[in-house]
Amino acid sequence: MFRYYVTLGLRSLRRNVILTALMIAAIGVGIGACMTALTVFRAMSGDPIPQKSGQLYVPQIDNWGPDNHSAGAPDHLENQLSYIEVQAFMKAHAAKRQTGMYATLQSLWPADPNQKPTKVFVRAAYTDFFPMFDVPFKYGRAWSASDDENRAPVVVLSREMNDKLFGGANSVGKTIRLDNEPYTISGVLDEWKLLPRFYDLNIRPFGDADTIFMPFTRAIEKQMGNVGSTQCNGDVGPGWEGRLRSDCIWLQFWVELPTEADAQAYRAFLNNYAAEQQKLGRFHWAPHTQLRNVKEWLKYRHIVPSEVRILILVSFGFLLVCLMNAMGLMLAKIMGRASDIGVRRALGASRRAIFSQCLIETGVVGLAGGILGLALTAAGLLAARSLLTKEFVALAHLDMTDTALAVLLAVGATVLAGLYPTWRAAHVQPAWQLKAQ
């Protein structure tokens, strides 16, 4: 029976090609617009580290006082920490793992002296960085905790950087020259993509990843300036020492807290720290701290541009228009066949039979619309990627979930829109139709 209905449905669709094409086009365009916006949104608002996003936290502390924050920080908290706090938190070791970090720009000297030096982003971090963020290694390993202590000249290369410098070979033990000083390679990462790069949202969170990692203590000792955001408040002494002793905030800090109890304990630790600073006279205000995990952090930092949300709204409005359009056309099409249906009913077809036949017909239209919609989504993503920067469309691409979602959305929405016309078809009075003949 099902196959018979499909045949009937296809035949009926063929009977009025223009109307069918219009319906399919309307649904296809609507699905295409919607899925393009949705895919971009999913790519940008996704969880960058699903296996651990609930265990990685970023602490915030008010080290400026409630009156000294800009309008951009209504909760009187800033997004980074000062060197003083990072030093204190690292020393306290109150979490399972912790790392202070920052990005710096260094020049990389090629082995061939005839080549020009290039500029590279270097991330200065503690060795905990690698196990904390589940960073995969291809060769070697992270530097040791004693390297952190000894400010050792060691680096970890990203896979891309290793491909570029050593043609992908195992380079552990070899050296590279950063700003004229030799650094020994302790490990090479495997493919590692984080979108967005949640641990430092100040520099292009959807852009290229960090390529070289070195001990935080080494970067501080070599007075490597930071890239990203630096905000100062109050007195700042001269020189690098002045920066380190100041309340300027320019460092990121993350902790790993496996259980909720650990997180509670860390919250208490932060508050105790702030209270102690108040007692010591450094803070003239009550403790004000915050601890957010990855998801809460991304939400707090408004990582998805509001333009993307506007596009989502617009595209869903568009889909709605397209569906209503298709619904009107289906109504026209089905009611145009009222006399056919009347004859079939008179010959003994049940309401159910008519209903399922029409439903299958709309389903076929939805399926065709979904397939067209998928093609348009692919085209839409291509267009969006050429029109917008990475901060807007990230590395959005269609995966299996998106594909299934598109077809499901198309068929579901079309069948839903077709319910009323179908219901009307099932309630055609055979007698009236036959009389009119």
Added chain:
Amino acid sequence: MEFRPIISAMRRNKVGAILIAVQMAITLAILCNALFLIEQRVAWSQRPTGTDEANVVVIENQWVGNPPDLGARMQGDLAALRSLPGVQDATSSNTYPLSGGGSTTGLSLQPDQKNATALGSIYFGDEHAIGAFGLKLIAGRNFNSDEVVDKVGYTDLKPPAAIIVTRALAEKLFPNGNAVGQSIYEESLKGQIPIVGVVDRMQVPWVGAGGWGSKFAESSLIVPFHFLSSYPTYYIVHSQPGQAATVMQAAQKKLFDISRARVIEKALTLTTARTEAYKDDKGLVVILAVVCASLLAVTSFGIVGLTSYWVAQRRRQIGIRRALGATRNAIIQYFQTENLLIAGAGALIGIALALSLNIWMVNIFAMQRLNTVYALIGAIVVLVLGQAAVLWPALRAASIPPALATRAA
């Protein structure tokens, strides 16, 4: 035209009429908000920087290996750049308009003032800065060369001997319009800083709509520093009109001839910087325009389809009306009036929808309220669209021969 028969006919086709009206309402709501957004983003991305964009070349220079004589090297580079053929002037700075990165500071009228009077974005530059950026000095004077000193990285906190501010910043600090000769105080630098000159306009480096800098977009100050740092610094080279491309090539070659111990990550004109800086705004405009066009197309095809169906359904009745003496025009008018009624209802709902959509957008964006003119324009567009879409089915209806009435169905 008699409305009553149209309305009673519509009653029998309620769902179709409602479908068209709601479609038109949503189309209208999206259309006028999108048009408004397009207009705002186009205006936003066309704001002038105050510089001679087409002829200003920016070269990003970073020294490698921490050379100790950064000051002498920079002076040498600048002298060489200024002597290149086709170059009007050259300076070095920490950033440039449209770059998206820079430094902001709070400026106060009193020492130890709790909240700064104005925010300003800092450009470092020497006595050649005005010439190199192609700015217009409207009051006071340029820096003297003895006011220009070296600043060793961002942690060097010596106060400048003088500053030049933009007109917008001058008006914010001194609304009475006598900024030149006054002194101001800066957050972290000690001591008072005299304002010696005012330039007409120099935009801050951040241009994201609603982002950092959009609240003080024209408030910049130039401080007389040569920025000596392991960070990248920017050589700003003002070429003779039309010679930017040649100068860009020659300047990079010259710099590498002087020393190879440097990285030149990029060289570009401010015109290119503008294209890059506003890429997302332009992209959004194009996407919204395409969505609007598709929306109008889908809606009008929907009207054509549904009206055609109505015409087909009423062939006999139309034939009877024609046989009873109705003219072709009367038939056309019938369908056009019908569409006008539906579209009119849709437009009313649409305007309400548009305004509420706008309130939502104002809330999540720091966006302006929708100008009601846009709602009216949108309503007119939708009404005209409806009339145009209904024309073809109406003409087909008018061509139904009166003889149809006499034939058996």
